[in-house]
Amino acid sequence: MREDSTIIVMGEDVGRYGGAYGVTKGMIEEFGEKRILDTPISEEGIVGSAVGSAMTGLRPVVELMYVDFVMLAMDQLANQAAKIRYMFGGQISVPMVMRAQGGTGRSGAAQHSQSLEAWMMHTPGLHLAMPATVTDAYVLLKHALKLSDPVVFLEHKMLYTLKGDLNPSTSPSWGQAAILRTGSDFTLVTYSRMVHRALEAAERLANLGIQAEVIDLRTLYPLDTETINSSV
Numbered sequence: 001m002r003e004d005s006t007i008i009v010m011g012e013d014v015g016r017y018g019g020a021y022g023v024t025k026g027m028i029e030e031f032g033e034k035r036i037l038d039t040p041i042s043e044e045g046i047v048g049s050a051v052g053s054a055m056t057g058l059r060p061v062v063e064l065m066y067v068d069f070v071m072l073a074m075d076q077l078a079n080q081a082a083k084i085r086y087m088f089g090g091q092i093s094v095p096m097v098m099r100a101q102g103g104t105g106r107s108g109a110a111q112h113s114q115s116l117e118a119w120m121m122h123t124p125g126l127h128l129a130m131p132a133t134v135t136d137a138y139v140l141l142k143h144a145l146k147l148s149d150p151v152v153f154l155e156h157k158m159l160y161t162l163k164g165d166l167n168p169s170t171s172p173s174w175g176q177a178a179i180l181r182t183g184s185d186f187t188l189v190t191y192s193r194m195v196h197r198a199l200e201a202a203e204r205l206a207n208l209g210i211q212a213e214v215i216d217l218r219t220l221y222p223l224d225t226e227t228i229n230s231s232v
Helices: 027-031 043-055 067-081 117-121 134-144 157-161 194-206 225-231
Strands: 007-011 036-038 059-064 097-102 127-129 151-156 178-181 186-190 212-216 219-221
Touching (some): 007 043, 043 059, 043 067, 059 067, 097 157, 117 127, 117 151, 117 219, 178 194
Parallel strands (some): 007 059, 059 097, 097 151, 186 212
Antiparallel strands (some): 178 212
């Protein structure tokens, strides 16, 4: 945001409260209320406002508290944000990022623990990133903010308690899967929080003499099928 004055942040409690998981803590003090916008509790209104802002030259970053709530905004996300570039023949773009956290891990119950990435992945016009580590979250988000198309950026709950390298010179990994462990017996293809579980499983299997290769997809759209096919 220091480098690009067009970036704004929108969402419930992203300002004074600092976000549901503290991601935007301290940002309103640095960038002010015109760029860090607390919104009403209306996911459709939040995403719709972001779509309009993006169409008129801003780069909004929307935070939804839980990915479950994206269902309240799917008309704006799937019918507007994802389609506008194609409806207008590429003359208008929607450079926005919608952040949300999803999946299980903190006893969020039925309406706060869903994994809806398959829905996002199969919505033409949307990019989808699901980082497993702090470093990947940092690098992928920086890249997402440079794209001209809408990006859905889903974070797992454990990510907020991890630590990692935030080196600005780290190479972009958009659309590139990472082979985190090599193995010749079979391949575990995964993403987000399950990357950590897969690595744990691979370590246990290694103790039994079974060598598993672990691939972290990092982005589900674009999907790095070349790395997957080369492994299997």
